[in-house]
Amino acid sequence: MYTSKVIDEFKNPRNVGEMEDATALGVVGGAECGDIMNMYLKIENDVIVDASFLTYGCAAAIATSSVATDMIKGKTIEEALKVTNKQVIEHLGGLPAQKIHCSVMAEESIKAAIDDYRANKAKAQ
Amino acid sequence: MENIKRVYLDHSATTPVDPRVLKKMLPYFGEVFGNANSQHSFGQATNIAVDEARRKVADVFNVKPNEIYFTSGGTEADNWALKGLGKSNKGRTEIITSKIEHDAILKTAKQLQEQGISVKYLSVDEYGQVSPDELKKMISDKTALVSVMLANNEVGTIQPIKELASIAKAHGALFHTDAVQAVGSIDVKPKELGVDMMSVSGHKFYGPKGVGILYVRGGVKLENRLITGGFQERTMRGGTTNVPLVVGFAESLFLAVNEMGKNSAKIQELRDYFVKEVESKISHVILNGHRENRLPQNTNFSFEFIEGEGLLFGLDMFGIACSSGSACSSGSLEPSHVLLAMGFSHERAHGSIRFSLGKHTTKSEIDYTVNSLHKVCKKLRDLSPLYAQYNASQQNDLHRASAKRMV
Incomplete structure (x- = not known):
């Protein structure tokens, strides 16, 4: 069963929506697996000034997206890359065993978004 | 916004026990507690209650009391129907079931498959319906048993059981149906359907959890017991009879079908x-x-x-x-x-x-x-x-x- 923190994040998720002026987008998962996470980041001088998400998935997937976007706001990309799924789980006060993959997706979507940012940057140079 | 209402729309998962059923059950937790297999008057009292319950169930289904075996629920009944026949069924080594069965059937079939029994799976159309024509093509003189659910638990599709059972019969195979979702909702009579075995679970129709039946038509011999032990259920299923549950099952079935x-x-x-x-x-x-x-x-x-x-x-x-x-x-x-x-x-x-x-x-x-x-x-x-x-x-x-x- 879910912790009250998971339920709370699912009920009132933070940082929801597509970001018009995002500088990076990380997409992980697929409709086939029942989970898709889109993470939008606005990065200025290697600092994440804003983060938001769109997620198709279960309550845990939505809760981990909410927590992960909140955790990386204000962090440098180096710091954000150090965010692990374990930290996401800790923030939620735990996740049921079969939902651990949702926290892994949250970590992966941060990495995917930062990869996207770096690729865009390299292209621009 | 906090919950202002509680709305239960999951009756196919389980139902609450009808108060009339509970009332019938209560004496058998305390007052009338004897082991139904004991010979003294305490045992006789519960023995009578079990007999009455079995008769009540048989009457509802229009079958004989000795065709009713009480089980711990639908899952056990399904397991028993598949595993009970054994390999000795006239040298027939194949089971046919459908892709949309409950796990109680599918996982049991898989286990039998691992033990060397051949299992074939009938497909369904976009409505979740099994085709009798496919069964006609699939069935052979190797088929021991065909098991198709009466109505599906997820989408509620009702299967053409009568037709499927007659195809099985024509090929000398037995037919089992998992009627767990159907009983209490639609009219179910094993003889009219022509099935040899049928699984039913009590808690789907306002009866208690943990009790069900396997109907086994007279003349069909189950070779294997799932639970070996005492002489209960005409020696076919060991374990002290759970009298309050059996009484509750019979009462809930009677009320559900009547109403x-x-x-x-x-x-x-x-x-x-x-x-x-x-x-x-x-x-x-x-x-x-x-x-x-x-x-x-x-x-x-x-x-x-x-x-x-x-x-x-x-x-x-x-x-x-x-x-x-x-x-x-x-x-x-x-x-x-x-x-x-x-x-x-x-x-x-x-x-x-x-x-x-x-x-x-x-x-x-x-x-x-x-x-x-x-x-x-x-x-x-x-x-x-x-x-x-x-x-x-x-x-x-x-x-x-x-x-x-x-x-």
Whole structure:
């Protein structure tokens, strides 16, 4: 069963929506697996000034997206890359065993978004 | 907003015990407690109660009392029907079942397969219906048993059991049906259906959990016992008879079948109203299963762009209980095997939600549910990248259309 923190994040998720002026987008998962996470980041001088998400998935997937976007706001990309799924789980006060993959997706979507940012940057140079 | 209401729309999962049933059961927890196998008067008292219960069950199904075996529920009955025949069934080594059975059948069939028994699976059409023609092609003189559920637990589709059973009979094979979802909702008589074995579970029709029956037609011999021990159930199933449960099962079955005409008509009317309301008030919704040929209490929808478990929890916040075919809620990786067997995409299967009504469901509960469903769908779609994608493509289409007009 879910912790009250998971339920709370699912009920009132933070940082929801597509970001018009995002500088990076990380997409992980697929409709086939029942989970898709889109993470939008606005990065200025290697600092994440804003983060938001769109997620198709279960309550845990939505809760981990909410927590992960909140955790990386204000962090440098180096710091954000150090965010692990374990930290996401800790923030939620735990996740049921079969939902651990949702926290892994949250970590992966941060990495995917930062990869996207770096690729865009390299292209621009 | 906190739960202002509690609406239970998961009657296919389980039902509350009818107070009249509970009243019948209560004496057998204390006052009348003897072991039904004991010879003294304490034992005789419970023995009589078990006999009466068995007779009551037999009367409801219009069969003989010695064709009724009490079990711990539908799962045990299903297990026993498949495993009970053994390998000695006239040298027949094959079982035929369908792809949309309950796990109690599918996992048992898989276990038998690992032990060297050949298992074949009937497919279903887009409504979840098995085809008698496919069975005709699949069945052979090697087939020992055909097992097809009477009505599906997820989409409620009612199978052509009479036809399937007569095909089995013509080929000398036995026929078992899992009638767990059907009994108490629609008329079920094993002899009219022509089945040799039938599984029933008590808690689906306002009886207690932990008790069911396997009907075994007289003349059919089960070789294997699942539970060896004492002489209970005419030596076929060991273990001290759980008298209050057996009494409760019989009473709940009797009441459910007696009151079925009245209850099922009311439930079906409400169900049809629910379907109409959902389809007219919520966009991008698909009804799964057959429009008419389904259990009166069952509805199953897929809500596009939304994953089922999220929807289930969203509704739970409004105090509404339903059930999801999403892989996420069951802990397995695959979504509903029933919807996949019906030929639908993983996405549609992931987004499927079952609402099952009961005899106490009211119109105002249905209205509240439709209203809440509308809110939860909107909220989750606003979160959904699939919905954003869909909207973007609609926008593009619009742009293209207007660009065309301008040319």
